[in-house]
Amino acid sequence: MATKDWYKLTFQIESDKEEIIIWKLNELGIFSFSFEYLIKTENREEVNIWLPINEWDEISRGDFEEIIIKLLNINNSNKFFEWIIIKEEDWLTSWKKYWAPELVGNHFLILPCWINLNEKFKDKQIIKIDPGAAFGTGSHPSTYLCLEKMENILFSDKKVLDIGSGSGILSIAARLLGAKEVCAIDNDYLAINSTNSNFQLNFGNLNNLSTYLGPFNEIVFKNQLNKFDFVLCNILAEVIKEMIPNIYKSLRSNGEVIFSGILNSQKDEIIKILIQNNLQLLDVSSKKDWVCIAARKENNRTYA
Known part of the structure; x- marks a missing residue:
C-alpha cells in the first residue's frame, strides 16, 4: 500500500512576497499551504507547504526548490528550506492548527469543519469547509x-x-x-x-x-x-x-x-x-x- 505520509516544507519570506508565492503554488496545483507571521519581525512570514510523500521524490523536491529560488531571487539557498516528514496520523494536527474561521465581506464566515461556531457569528452566512488533503480553506x-x-x-x-x-x-x-x-x-x-x-x-x-x-x-x-x-x-x-x-x-x-x-x-x-x-x-x-x-x-x- 502506498504511503500516505507527508513532507512539510518550511521557509521564510518577506511579507510582500506572499502573493507571488500563492500564485505560483496555485499554478503548480499545490493547495495545502499556510502563511504564519513571525512575532519578532512583522514584515517576515513563515511559509508551510504540505506535499504527499508518494508524489514528491528527491528530484521533484529539488526542482520545486529551484522554482522558489528563482521566484524569490535567492542568492544563497543554504539552510533556506527545511523539510520534515509528517506521519499520516499527525498530518491533520500539523495542518489544522494554522486555520481559523475567516470573515469575508459583510456576511460570510468560512468555518473549518473541525471548529465550533462562536455565538457571535451566528448571524453570518456560514460556509463550512473540510479541505482534506487537496485544498485550503479559501x-x-x-x-x-x-x-x-x-x-x-x-x-x-x-x-x-x-x-x-x-x-x-x-x-x-x-x-x-x-x-x-x-x-x-x-x-x-x-x-x-x-x-x-x-x-x-x-x-x-x-x-x-x-x-x-x-x-x-x-x-x-x-x-x-x-x-x-x-x-x-x-x-x-x-x-x-x-x-x-x-x-x-x-x-x-x-x-x-x-x-x-x-x-x-x-x-x-x-x-x-x-x-x-x-x-x-x-x-x-x-x-x-x-x-x-x-x-x-x-x-x-x-x-x-
Whole structure:
C-alpha cells in the first residue's frame, strides 16, 4: 500500500512576497499551504507547504526548490528550506492548527469543519469547509474578492456555473444566497470530490448541485451547458483567456460572469479579451495584487 505520509516544507519570506508565492503554488496545483507571521519581525512570514510523500521524490523536491529560488531571487539557498516528514496520523494536527474561521465581506464566515461556531457569528452566512488533503480553506485573496462581489448580487432562483470549483466554496455560497441550480466543473477529481463532500457538509444533501469532471471547453460543449444567469470563474488568468469565448456562449442574454485569480498586471489583457468577445465590463475590484472582474453578456449591443 502506498504511503500516505507527508513532507512539510518550511521557509521564510518577506511579507510582500506572499502573493507571488500563492500564485505560483496555485499554478503548480499545490493547495495545502499556510502563511504564519513571525512575532519578532512583522514584515517576515513563515511559509508551510504540505506535499504527499508518494508524489514528491528527491528530484521533484529539488526542482520545486529551484522554482522558489528563482521566484524569490535567492542568492544563497543554504539552510533556506527545511523539510520534515509528517506521519499520516499527525498530518491533520500539523495542518489544522494554522486555520481559523475567516470573515469575508459583510456576511460570510468560512468555518473549518473541525471548529465550533462562536455565538457571535451566528448571524453570518456560514460556509463550512473540510479541505482534506487537496485544498485550503479559501483564504486566497481571489476567493475573498469573489465572495465579496457575490454577497451584493441577487442569486435567488438563478442558475449558476462554477468553473474550477476546487473545495466548492463558491458553489456553496451561491446556494446559500438562493441559487436554484448550481453546476460545478473542475478538471481534478479531488476537486470534484471536495466540492461534493463540502456541499453535503453544508446542506445535508446534493440537491441543486451537478458536478462535471474535465476541461471546461469540452464539458460545456459535451453537456450543452448554457443559459446560465451567473458564471463564477476563480482560476488563473492564463486559463481564463482560453475560456472566455465559451463562457460567453454559456451565459443567457444579460447573464453575468465574475472572474478572479487575476493579477493586477494581467487585468488589462483580460478586459481587452472580454470586450472582443462582447462582454461588457461592469466592475473591477482589487485586494492586494489580485483583481476581480465582473462583466455582462449583451447580445444586442448598441453604439453611440
